[in-house]
Amino acid sequence: MAQMKRILVIYTGGTFGMLKNEKGVLVPQKNIEQVVRRLPQLHDEEYWTENFANTNVKDYLVLPDGKDTELKVLYKIYEYEELKDSSDFTLDDWIKMARDIKRFYHDYDGFVVLHGTDTTAYGASILSFMLEVVGKTVVLTGAQIPIFQPRSDGSNNLLCAVLIAATQHIPEVTVFFGSKLFRGTRVKKVSNTRIHAFDSPNFPPLLEAKTTLDVDPKMLIHPAGSVPNECRIHDKLSRKVYVLKVAPTITPEVIRAVFDNMEGVVLETYGNGNMPIKRRDIYREIERAVKNNVLVVNVTQCFNGTVLGKAIYETGLLLVECGVVPAFDMTSEAVLAKLSYVLSKTELSYQQKVELMKTNIRGELYNPQH
Incomplete structure (x- = not known):
């Protein structure tokens, strides 16, 4: 046989x-x-x-x-x-x-x-x-x-x-x-x-x-x-993660409502990782969340493309300065899954979790800085 x-x-x-x-x-x-x-x-x-x-x-x-x-x-x-x-x-x-x-x-x-x-x-x-x-x-x-x-x-x-x-x-x-x-x-x-x-x-x-x-x-x-x-x-996962899509009608109240009580947020932005530059009220909410150790990851809304650690446009610079983590070429689904996984690693510090999000561990991303 x-x-x-x-x-x-x-x-x-x-x-x-x-x-x-x-x-x-x-x-x-x-x-x-x-x-x-x-x-x-x-x-x-x-x-x-x-x-x-x-x-x-x-x-x-x-x-x-x-x-x-x-x-x-x-x-x-x-x-x-x-x-x-x-x-x-x-x-x-x-x-x-x-x-x-x-x-x-x-x-x-x-x-x-x-x-x-x-x-x-x-x-x-x-x-x-x-x-x-x-x-x-x-x-x-x-x-x-x-x-x-x-x-x-x-x-x-x-x-x-x-x-x-x-x-x-x-x-x-x-x-x-x-x-x-x-x-x-x-x-x-x-x-x-x-x-x-x-x-x-x-x-x-x-x-x-x-x-x-x-x-x-x-x-x-x-x-x-x-x-x-x-x-x-590793079957312990954070459930306090969510995806927020940036749209022209986004408000600080929307940002606050999503970010409050979350451990991680996937922020779907325009193009190379951009948001409206005139909306400083929005940036303040994001900066507040990051200071409270909410892990925010910037992923492009585009089907194909990347968000790098260095902003290309002025409209993406403020997010970098706020401490938002670039997704590189990850999909939103992969970012959400990875956040859920990384945030459950209680032995890691916040900064170690940030670094792990920028590191390729399952073939999910290409980071030219690594």
């Missing part, structure tokens, strides 16, 4: 397994494994019957043979008791996922998380920071069209995600969608209608599914053999 790889697929909810309810709206469905078992591109029923039906791996599914690997890839779907639309996800849901990856870590060769698309970018970033050490491939995926529908993109997304988890050694959190594999801390959802729903604005994909599935090792954070085969998680 061919060498086997075992993958755990954690089904959390999302569009992948949704059907319309009596009100005509999509909701997650239970027992998704029964649906997947009937799809020949996702399960080789004949092989399973001949080899596994009466064994201790009878609850696994088996990928059909293909040219991507000579391995026999088995996978088990671990379905959560409460399935959610990802818009309902909170930090507690991602903490549960991280803990489950750790709990089952030594039982499987890789992990796939079936996740709703709306918060995939948040989930991938948060899991990336929580999994401080992970020596196996973790892939988040989902669907724009439910698996029950004939045009579903879910089949290929799941197939590729399982194959990547089984055949590629990528010891970090990733997202596969459409035809590309992205770093978890670099991904953004860019469309709610296109099949290619995700992109990576400031970093190239790790892999593109063509006639083969091959990753360039130079794209990875960790060189081959440099990560121990273990899983270590």
Whole structure:
């Protein structure tokens, strides 16, 4: 018998397994494994019957043979008791996922998380920071069209995600969608209608599914053999973080309302990190918050681009002088996740947390000063 790889697929909810309810709206469905078992591109029923039906791996599914690997890839779907639309996800849901990856870590060769698309970018970033050490491939995926529908993109997304988890050694959190594999801390959802729903604005994909599935090792954070085969998680996260978008109608009262009782704020500014220069009342509120040890990070509203530590325009200089931290080329989702992680490191001083925000630790940023 061919060498086997075992993958755990954690089904959390999302569009992948949704059907319309009596009100005509999509909701997650239970027992998704029964649906997947009937799809020949996702399960080789004949092989399973001949080899596994009466064994201790009878609850696994088996990928059909293909040219991507000579391995026999088995996978088990671990379905959560409460399935959610990802818009309902909170930090507690991602903490549960991280803990489950750790709990089952030594039982499987890789992990796939079936996740709703709306918060995939948040989930991938948060899991990336929580999994401080992970020596196996973790892939988040989902669907724009439910698996029950004939045009579903879910089949290929799941197939590729399982194959990547089984055949590629990528010891970090990733997202596969459409035809590309992205770093978890670099991904953004860019469309709610296109099949290619995700992109990576400031970093190239790790892999593109063509006639083969091959990753360039130079794209990875960790060189081959440099990560121990273990899983270590940090599952205490700050919940006092939020994103505030600068708009022409912003007021000191808005700044104060958001910043009060927060430990960290992602400040989405114009262009290279700019705000209206005439609004000194706004700057005073930001400066007050920073003096009270609120960690404020300046990220561009632009889909692609950077906010550097040195202001380019006068309209960005005051934020630097206020002590606001530049995000460099991080996404808002990655900044929010990193703030939540860094702020929970109670052993660090405020200044150490500032420095950690400016340091690349999960492939989330490029800082030309380092």
